[in-house]
Amino acid sequence: MSDLLPLDLTLLNGFEYACRPDCGLCCYAEPRAEPAERARLLQIAPRVEFARRGGSTFLRARPDGGACQFLAANRCGAWSARPGPCRQFPVTVHVGDRLQASLVLSCPGIDLACLAVVSPWEERAAPRGFAAEVRTAMGRITPAVARTVDEARRRRRRLRSALTETGQWADEEEVRAELRASLPFPTAADFPVPEPPAVGEGIAQLPLFFDGRPGPVALAEGRDGWAFLEVRPGGGAEPLAEVPPADQLPELTVEGRRLLQGYLRYFLERDALFGTVVAELEPGEERTVTDEMRSELRAIGALVLARAETLRRALRGASGPLTGADVVGGIRACDQDLLDRPTWGDRL
Ligand code: SF4
Numbered sequence: 001m002s003d004l005l006p007l008d009l010t011l012l013n014g015f016e017y018a019c020r021p022d023c024g025l026c027c028y029a030e031p032r033a034e035p036a037e038r039a040r041l042l043q044i045a046p047r048v049e050f051a052r053r054g055g056s057t058f059l060r061a062r063p064d065g066g067a068c069q070f071l072a073a074n075r076c077g078a079w080s081a082r083p084g085p086c087r088q089f090p091v092t093v094h095v096g097d098r099l100q101a102s103l104v105l106s107c108p109g110i111d112l113a114c115l116a117v118v119s120p121w122e123e124r125a126a127p128r129g130f131a132a133e134v135r136t137a138m139g140r141i142t143p144a145v146a147r148t149v150d151e152a153r154r155r156r157r158r159l160r161s162a163l164t165e166t167g168q169w170a171d172e173e174e175v176r177a178e179l180r181a182s183l184p185f186p187t188a189a190d191f192p193v194p195e196p197p198a199v200g201e202g203i204a205q206l207p208l209f210f211d212g213r214p215g216p217v218a219l220a221e222g223r224d225g226w227a228f229l230e231v232r233p234g235g236g237a238e239p240l241a242e243v244p245p246a247d248q249l250p251e252l253t254v255e256g257r258r259l260l261q262g263y264l265r266y267f268l269e270r271d272a273l274f275g276t277v278v279a280e281l282e283p284g285e286e287r288t289v290t291d292e293m294r295s296e297l298r299a300i301g302a303l304v305l306a307r308a309e310t311l312r313r314a315l316r317g318a319s320g321p322l323t324g325a326d327v328v329g330g331i332r333a334c335d336q337d338l339l340d341r342p343t344w345g346d347r348l
């Protein structure tokens with residue numbers, strides 16, 4: 001455990017993980033690289049390129065949404081020198097008024113079967129396969145992270161005071177208790193969901209997921225619906241298929257429903273969700289924090305179902321109610337995107 005701040009690991013319980021060496025999905029990214037990490041990378045690749053943004057330095061991706069410079073045949077060419085974010089993935093840490101670890105469920109190395117289990121996360125078995133990733137995350141808790149926590153706490157206090165004055169505020173645990181007891185679930189009114197960005201906005205903006213092909217697939221807004229693109233590590237993408245968007249609530253098998261409920265229960269426990277919802281809520285609106293959390297969870301569920309349905313029709317040519325495997329596909333195609341939204345804190 002970090003000497004500076006404790007890291008809450010509850011949301012890792014019950015999960016098992018083993019990286020899939022043929023995947024490379026998490027390498028379509030620009031990981032942050034600290035000075036000592038940059039020095040190690042320069043030792044093995046003197047011409048490696050970095051990018052500066054917002055006071056931090058990142059390993060620059062190849063142009064047009066391509067993968068990291070070190071990705072070759074879906075393997076890392078700098079394994080021993082890869083920076084902290086690569087060593088920590090798929091563990092993600094929300095830096096809010098506390099440090100809370102959760103998992104990027106887009107990673108196909110994580111078995112999602114435990115989402116269907118209903119017992120509280122605290123009571124589940126210890127996670128398996130994440131020891132090195134958790135150690136890395138703990139090692140990245142520096143004094144700068146502690147300062148970000150202080151800033152997030154100040155922001156939370158300001159928002160709490162403004163929203164209390166207008167009668168919109170409720171504390172995290174109060175909201176969670178209410179929504180655990182009556183879990184929001186998408187309905188017909190939540191469809192259709194917004195389409196993903198268009199290809200013209202850049203492949204880096206598009207949802208990426210792993211579908212068992214070499215490298216990831218991107219989802220984009222096409223001319224007649226949702227387009228699937230095979231992403232090339234060097235940049236650019238080839239069209240795979242295009243289908244009209246799912247414009248009504250798809251049917252679910254019992255297993256599919258259980259998995260989606262489990263995913264929504266998981267999301268409800270993430271500090272990132274509360275941080276995103278509250279940061280977006282304007283004082284004086286008629287909606288309360290609880291209303292907003294409820295509609296956000298329904299929207300997340302609808303997005304998973306829409307992507308699961310579209311993915312199944314476009315890439316698997318299947319029909320009928322969405323199965324557990326279909327819902328897993330939808331979750332993987334959404335989770336990274338949903339975690340990327342701004343909150344009142346930051347991410348490690
Ligand atoms: S996304 Fe997960 S399975 Fe794929 S390479 Fe990254 S860690 Fe491994």
Ligand code: SF4
Pocket residue numbers: 026027028029031068069070071075076077078079082083086
């Ligand atoms: S350094 Fe290696 S692990 Fe990290 S993004 Fe690049 S290829 Fe992937």
